[in-house]
Amino acid sequence: MKDFEYFSPKTVEEALSLLSQYKGEAKIIAGGQSMLVVMRQGLLAPEYVVDIKGVTALDYMTYDEREGLRIGALTTHRAIEKSPLIKKHFRALSEMERNLATIQTRNWGTIGGNLCHGDPAGDPAPVLIALDAKLKLKSLSGERIVAMEGFSKDMLEVDLEPDEMLVEIQVPTPRPHTGVAHEKLMVMQGDAGIVGAAVSITLKPKDGVCEDARIVISNAASVPMRVREAEKRLIGKVVNAPLLTEAGEIASAEADPPSDVHASAEYRREMVKVFVGRAAGRAFEIAKTE
């Protein structure tokens, strides 16, 4: 790993000043569970490292029905996994965290760090896109709110200016009769998904017709991706098993999966079919009981 100069600000303002001062040459580290790996591989060699792990004001979770869920960017994966509040209102988030890496990684790694790393195999992004989450980004000159959906730009690239940092994740309360589920293909529990799928289905109260659907696949393109044709196939129809299978097939055609050491593009395409089907099936079952 290359040498760097190290700062450990204790407030958001201090961190933002450092980013503004060293524009483009500074890199934020939070838990560093992904970043230290790419630094050791030499893919990333920042001149200045701004360690925000000590900015304790960004470690929080709050919920109310109107405002929805607010998660501070430095909340650890483990805290989200174990939070009674998340288990009660956003079970899919808690389940996703349970399958994210190992307990040690979840104990130190943060949700914000994960999202800013921009790994197309990451789990939080597809689930948060399915939940229609927004991100609050801050710089010295102000703040902006962006949709999680557009945040990932390319492999390991996100929509962050050099002087900006992610401070909060905002998740709206799902509408009534909504089910959300996440599934991924793992060799061992906790592996990054060879492919993953997060699905949100909202049903009309009485007739089982799908009112809204959001289907997101991960590690099946250079960014977590909504498969809109597959969504359209569900919306306005009575949901049943054959329809969910069809949605999986359409999602598979929309995917643009890579070939790598973990799986060929063909295999990933096949697995998108399977895992979208599974996640959609589970989301549908949950939606019926909500």
Next chain:
Amino acid sequence: MKGEPKELKIKVNGMLYELKVKPKALLNDVLRKDLKLTGTKRGCLESTCGACTVILDGKAVRSCSILAMQANGHEITTIEGLAKGDKLHPIQEVFINHGAIECGFCIPGRVMMAKALLDENPNPTQEEIKLAMQGVLCADSGYVKQIEAVEIAAERMRGGE
């Protein structure tokens, strides 16, 4: 200046250490090289194997995936901090007596993982033990004896031993 050593204050196994470390030093480097606490292993260096697991402020973490400076002001427990003089910690004792150790490389990390689990949850289900143990890979023995050892240790620790 780039690479300039920074002051680090950490408490390890109850002892306060003040030293100067390079910003890029990993917690694992400082424990093993500066403090000569070589019980904590250096395995894959990419957060896969878990052999480097230590306890930081009560939580199991991987010392190869944390900058030493990130542990500034925090409290660490390593495998060297478990025994009281010649008296082994119940988890260590059970691992030995139950035959849960083969080559031993993963064992310090695994024992720390078990300790963090049992400190937080003295009566875990077998499923909870498995979930914790999967954070440390074993290349030879398989996991059955290790899982059983944690169950036995949990029972003993609940009995106040």
